[in-house]
Amino acid sequence: MSDKKTRILEATEKLLSQYGFHGISMQMVAKEAGVAAGTIYRYFDDKNDLLHQLHHHILSYVAEKLSQNVSDDMPLKCRFRTMWLNLWEMATQDGAPLLTRGQFENLPRSDSPEQQQLEKQLFAKVDRLFDEGKAQGLFKPLDNDILSVLSLEPSACLARKHANGICTVTDDALEAAIEACWDAILQH
Amino acid sequence: MSDKKTRILEATEKLLSQYGFHGISMQMVAKEAGVAAGTIYRYFDDKNDLLHQLHHHILSYVAEKLSQNVSDDMPLKCRFRTMWLNLWEMATQDGAPLLTRGQFENLPRSDSPEQQQLEKQLFAKVDRLFDEGKAQGLFKPLDNDILSVLSLEPSACLARKHANGICTVTDDALEAAIEACWDAILQH
Amino acid sequence: MSDKKTRILEATEKLLSQYGFHGISMQMVAKEAGVAAGTIYRYFDDKNDLLHQLHHHILSYVAEKLSQNVSDDMPLKCRFRTMWLNLWEMATQDGAPLLTRGQFENLPRSDSPEQQQLEKQLFAKVDRLFDEGKAQGLFKPLDNDILSVLSLEPSACLARKHANGICTVTDDALEAAIEACWDAILQH
Amino acid sequence: MSDKKTRILEATEKLLSQYGFHGISMQMVAKEAGVAAGTIYRYFDDKNDLLHQLHHHILSYVAEKLSQNVSDDMPLKCRFRTMWLNLWEMATQDGAPLLTRGQFENLPRSDSPEQQQLEKQLFAKVDRLFDEGKAQGLFKPLDNDILSVLSLEPSACLARKHANGICTVTDDALEAAIEACWDAILQH
DNA sequence: GATGAATGAGGTTTCATTCAT
DNA sequence: AATGAATGAAACCTCATTCAT
Structure with missing residues (x-):
């Protein structure tokens, strides 16, 4: 991806986590990215497009990071713990991405079927974890x-x-929090 | 509270849940509330103040609704279940308030100490629930x-x-979700 | 009509005749009219609307001026001469209106049926002149x-x-030019 | 003339007739001409120069087309008729050129004396027609x-x-229209 | 108290022009 | 010679806020 485009996306992400959607202007993005205002429009149709593409960008990043160091042959609990902590670290260490994620849920939604399909794929490993757990009678x-809301959302x-x-x-x-989230989905 | 002020707050809440923070203007609020634009400034310093007061307004509402039909002499689980469902109903039945609450978390923060203090008071019954549960060795x-994030946040x-x-x-x-949330905080 | 709206229309007309459509900005119009830029948008939807309303405004003016001192009981030639000179005077003495009229013909057309209907009405006296002349076998x-293009357009x-x-x-x-235009439509 | 330069002029002409002066950008011209935006500046100083050169380009074309099939030894009326129809055909058949000509009259004028001198030369045959007609006592x-406005302008x-x-x-x-235009300048 | 016309700073976006490749 | 990415001034338009009525 073009260097400039990446810089613009990263600048937007940073400002977004700091100021929220209202309160960031294209000028601010341009300045933060170190490009001219007009340059943004070479890579994005308009402000909305910038936001949507950032959404996608972050979603990809989250999906990748979330599944990091997780393979399907690890024990269920281990996989869960790793993903839970991946989530935690994204928000606390990397700074922006996950923090801003909270913001995306309040967007003029881009709920195209493709988008939903994509989101499913991105979080495939999470799905497999839950599917296996339920098949084994381990999970509710x-x-x-719903399982995701109960056990992973609290991490974020x-x-x-x-x-x-x-x-x-x-x-x-x-x-203890990780344990609690595990307890939440476990069949007792 | 003045009739006009209430109408302005309610109009803001409605528009907020529909358009998000960006995308509502004082003119829109005025029109929706059925007052003149200038009138808003009799009751609120500026747009920020309107938003903050709305935050407070909703917080009060949520706190009241959250504790509805809950008294401290009811069994712990019953209190928990009632509050969990109160939360659920606010978001699914009333429409706006809680839904928009998601938006408030992305505001130019008003995290004054007083505000935090206030929030504590508002959610006193929740605190008492958790305190008792822990005292009895029932809760983690x-x-x-943290307990709140684990057990009530998933409801919202x-x-x-x-x-x-x-x-x-x-x-x-x-x-089952209620039960899972209960499991999350329970000492197993 | 509101004082401000009239001033904006007149300012636009003046600038239009001086700079043409490209080369006038809303800021220029605002400055010339002595109002703030935002004020224009209280009376006009956007730049296009301003132009269209001006079109209508000028058309009305032209139609009125064109028929000035013309009554249907005057001799045909006298009516023709008066209208021809009315046209001439609009462009040479009043300055802006007719001059700019040339500009309107190159607009993103507003050829709504109503608009065409209106234009017909506005130039009713011209039509009556031509109709009578043809009925008498005096005109071609x-x-x-077509008669209008042959005999009046040259005036403008x-x-x-x-x-x-x-x-x-x-x-x-x-x-001599008036006489020539009369000759153009006369049955010889 | 360079192939690229011609393509740029033709692209400009086409876009001009379609969108008018406002509403065409150098990028549009470049795209339509199939060249890079920067290339335009090899052949033209700036947008103004492009417009002026196009003006000249079209004027030449019109002058040539106008005099097509007209020689000074043809009878006056025949010459007149031919030029009148040449004018008519340019606007109705060729499409753009003359149509857009209406647009040129509203340009930041390039009324340099040389330009006027040039225009005189370009329309020499028209001048000769009128001069002869007047010398013979046939025309007014x-x-x-003025004769031109009375008799040829209506064609356009x-x-x-x-x-x-x-x-x-x-x-x-x-x-009939041709005949009427002839009547207009004829001494009756 | 209430109004809403008016303001003008600032938002998003376009576009003539330049310049490194 | 030609390109087209980049620029940034300036275009159109919105909107928080004020103030005469």
């Missing part, structure tokens, strides 16, 4: 969407609050 | 903030997705 | 549109060239 | 500019309206 028999949510200083999460608490 | 010994999150049609939650799944 | 049996065209200094038209030449 | 003793004007569908001109009407 719920839709993957907690990370956001931790990063924003709303609450502090110690290492012990972190381990 | 974690901060209330699920409700949002359900209301937006991203996933469908049957009555049975709903009951 | 041609469409009014000549006036434009005269006003722009492209050619000079003496009083004698003017009388 | 008016400036050639009518053609424009015909091509734009504003009015329809049958073959009979066309002949």
Whole structure:
């Protein structure tokens, strides 16, 4: 991908996590990316397109990062723990991406069928984890969407609050939180 | 509270849930509320103030609704279930308020200490629930903030997705989700 | 009509005759009219609308001026002469209106049926003149549109060239030109 | 003349007749001409120069086409008729050139003396026609500019309206119009 | 108190022009 | 000679805010 395009996307991501959608202007993006305002329009149709492409960009990044160091032959719990922590680290260490993810949920949605199809693919490993767990009778028999909300969403949510200083999460608490999320989907 | 002020707040809330923060203008608010644009400035310093006061307004509403039909002498599980469902209903039945709540988290933060203090008070019943549960050794010994993320946040999150049609939650799944959230914070 | 709206229309007309369509900006119009740029948008949807409304405004003016001092009981030649000179005077004395009229013919057309209907009405007296002349066997049996091009258009065209200094038209030449236009439509 | 330069001029002409002066950009011209934007600046100083050179280009074309099949030893009326129809055909058959000519009259004028001198030369045959006619006492003793407006301008004007569908001109009407224009300048 | 016309700074976007390749 | 990515000034338009009524 063109160097300039990447810089524009990264600048947008950074500003987005800092100011939210309202409050960032194309001029700000241009300045942050170190390009002229007009240059943005060589790579993006308009502001909306920039946002949508960023959405896609981040989604790809999240999907990749989320599945990092996870292979389908690892034990279920190990896979879960790794993904949970991948999620946590994205939000707390890398800074922007996941933080901003919270923002995307309030967008003029781009719920094209392709987009949904893509999202499914991106999170394939998560789906396989839940599917296997349910097949083994280990997990509660719920839709993957729901299992995801119960066990992974709290990771992102907690990370956001931790990063924003709303609450502090110690290492012990972190381990306990992972355990709690595991408990949530486990068949007791 | 003045009739006009209430109408302005309600108009803002409605528009907010529909268009997001960017994309609503003071003129739109005025028109929706049935007042003149200038009138808004009798009750609010500026747009920011309007948004902050709305935040507070909704927070109060949520706190009240959240604790509805909950008294401290009810069994813990019953209190939990009621609050979980209160949360669910706010987002799925009332429409705007909670849905838009997702938007508030991306505001130029008003994290003044007073605001945090206020939020604490508003959610006092939730705190008491968690405190009692931990005292009885029933709940995991974690901060209330964390317990809240683990057990109540999924309600709001699920409700949002359900209301937006991203996933469908049957009555049975709903009951199972409540149970799962309870499992999450329970000492096993 | 609002004072401001009139001032904006007049400013646009003046600038249009001076710079043509390209080369006038909303800022220029605002400055010339002595209003803020944003004010224009209280009275006009956008630049296009401003142009279209101006078109209509000028058309009305032209139609009124064109028929000035003309009544249907005057002799045909006298009516013709008066209208021919009305046209001439609009372009040479008043300055802007007719000069700019040349510009409107190159617009993204607003050829709505209503618009065409309106134009017909506006130039009713011209039509009556031609109709009577043909009924008397005095004029050539041609469409009014064509008769108009042959006998009145030259007035506007000549006036434009005269006003722009492209050619000079003496009083004698003017009388001769009127006579020539009359000759053009006369049955010989 | 360079192939590229010709293509650029022709592209400009085509776009001009379609969009008018405002509404064509150098990028559009480049695309239509099949060259890079920067290439235009090898042949033209700037946009203004492009427009002026196009003006000249078209003027030459019109002058050539106007005098086509006209020689000074043909009878006056025959010469007149031929030129009148040449004008008519340019606007109705060739499409762009003359139609757009209407646009040139609203340009940031390039009324340099040389330009006017040039125009005189280009339309020499027309001048000779009028001069001879006046010398023979056949035409009215008016400036050639005026005679031209009276007798040839209506051809262009009518053609424009015909091509734009504003009015329809049958073959009979066309002949009558020519006759009428001839009547206009004839000494009666 | 209430209004809404008016403001003008600032938003998004376009486009004539340049310049490294 | 030719390209086309990049520029940034300036275009059109919006909108938070003010103020005379």
